[in-house]
Amino acid sequence: MAETGDNEFTQWHTVAKGETLGKIAGRYYGDPSLYKKIFEANRELIKDPNLIQIGWKLRIP
C-alpha cells in the first residue's frame, strides 16, 4: 500500500459503509468540496471519485 512519499506522518482512512469522498473530505477538512484532494492523492486506487469501495485505505493529504 505504501508508495513513494508515504511515511510515518501520512494519514490514512479506511472507507466504511455509506462513505463518499465528500463525506471523508468533510470529516478531515471540514469542507466536502475538497474531496478532489483525496481523489488526487489516491489516483492509483480511485479511478472514479464517485466509486469508492468499503475497506479501501485512502491517503488523506
Add this chain to the structure above:
Amino acid sequence: MTKTWKMMAAAVPFVFAVACTDAAKAPAEAAMTAAGAAVDSLKGDATRFAPSAVKAVEASYATAKDLIAKQDYKGALAIAGDIPAKAKEALAQAAAAKDALVKAWADAGGSIPKMLEAAKSRLDILAQAKKLPAGMDKAALAKAQGGLASLQSGWTAASEQYKAGDWSGAIAKAKDLKAQGMDLLKSIGLQ
C-alpha cells in the same frame, strides 16, 4: 689499601644508581616517542568527541615529560608505557560518541522534513476550506500556520547548526522541534 676500599665502597651506590638510570633511559625515551605519536593521533575527532579522555592522556604525557626532565626514567617509563593504550581507548570512545551523535541526529532530525511537509500539505488544504473541521476555527488555523512557519525556520537553523559542527546543540534543537511539530500535527488532526 683500606682507604681505597672505603672510596670504592662509597662509590658503589652512585655507580649502581647511574647504571640503573642509564638502563631505564633508552626504554623511557622510546616509550616517550611512542607516547608522543599516540597523543598526536588524538587531534581531530578524538579531541572533539572525547575531550575528557584526551585531556587525561595529555596530562599523563605531560607528567611523563616532567619526569624525563628530572631524569626519573623509571617513573617516566611507567607512565609513558600506558599512554598508547589509553590513547587507543580515547579514540574508541570518540568514535562511539561520534556514532551516537550521528544516530541521535538521524533519529531526531531525519523525520522533521517529512513532518513539516505533511503539516504544510494539510494546512494548505485547510486554508482553502470554506468551513473548517470540527474543533478548529480560523484563529486555530492561523495559529497552526504561524507554528509551521516557526518550525520551518527552526529546522533551517538546526540544520545550519549541525553543518557548522555544533552537533549536540543541533540535536537538542531538533528534538525540541520534533516535539513541537507533533503538537502541531495533533492540532490540525494529523495525529
